[in-house]
Amino acid sequence: MKYIFTLALLTFSVFAIAQTNQKIYDIIDDISEERIRQDVKTLTEFGTRNTFSDTVSTTRGIGAARRWIKNEFETISKSCDNCLNVFYQKDFVTKEGNRRVPHDAWVVNVVAIQKGTKYPNRYIIMSGDIDSRASDTMDFTTDAPGANDNASGMAGAIEAARVLSKYKFESSIIYVGLSGEEQGLFGGAGLAKYAQDKGWDIIGILNNDMIGNIEGVDGVIDNRTFRIFSEPVPPNETERQRNARRFYGGEVDGISRQLARYVHKTVKTYMPEMNPMMIYRLDRFGRGGHHRPFNDLGFPGIRIMEAHENYTQQHQDIRTENGINYGDTFEHVNFGYAKKLIAVNAINMASLASAPPAPTTVSIGGIVEPSVKLKWNAIDGAKGYKIYWRDTTSPTWDHSRYVENTTEFTLEGIVIDNFFFGIASVDEEGFESVVVFPNEIMR
């Protein structure tokens, strides 16, 4: 009986790619609401974390905050046999030429890198922000607890490091606290430039900015819905790419959008109680976030955040006015919700860092033919590939076919004109890369 059972299991593992992975469920369960609460509390107790606040005090200001964050990452690293490389990455910003910079200062990010075992130069990044602000962004002395904006994201990066550092991944994971967000996305710009100079192969950045508020300013309460912002196509594409899109499609299929779809799909698979909203724009209307400087340099990046914002609790001095309590204080954060959004990050980083790289070249053909042909470059470490397609009006990759031992395939009876197509790499455990939209035409 036992023998038969083992045989059946073996047969299964040989002929089927697992649809879900237990490791991912374990990661969700490991994220601790209590630790997130403690970390957000600690961060708010630095009084203000304005980028231009005190750097010398051990109890108040951004200097004390970043030293505490660095120390947290180092403590995590100690318990995983020094698996994290923790360091400051910094750039000097000057008052001159910057409208929202009150005085010259170093903008200091705290970076923790968990090196990948197989692809150390491939990185998936999770960011939160160290800095906070009062009503006046130039005011670097008034209390600005920034509990939701953005101690929630910062605590998220620390908590994800605690949980994921217990595992080994093929690609590298970066947990980072960025600074200078409120005065002009300086920290993100600094790290994006650093990544470009180092030649990092970036799978994407998951920028977490405000992940703990469940009650909107209009009274809507919702602890299931969250937003994934992604821009349609990279801003630094060439004129040739832009022109090609007119004839071959791709207006809603840029690299950041594929990352957004990946996150959406992972959440639907592993956290079906959540309601991810893909928002087809770079960020909120006229507002910014730290994924943008990465997008500016052509890296994929998305913003993950709450669905319902409360504007009386953002960028506000703590005060009571007309019966309304203003200020971004600790008690407004919902830690159960923050835990869910941090799990969203953790499972996507675990999946992406476990998956083989995506194909780099995907060719498509089938003009005036009844079937579509696809061809892609072989990926070392891929057990197979998933061909995805969808109706041109659908936001998600709704149809797929798995193939092995080949790098080309014809989908019989599927007409190229009526769908969009893409290819993902798949490993033996079923972990998939991001989908790649065709970037070459077969004639």
Ligand SMILES: [Zn+2]
């Ligand atoms: Zn803000």
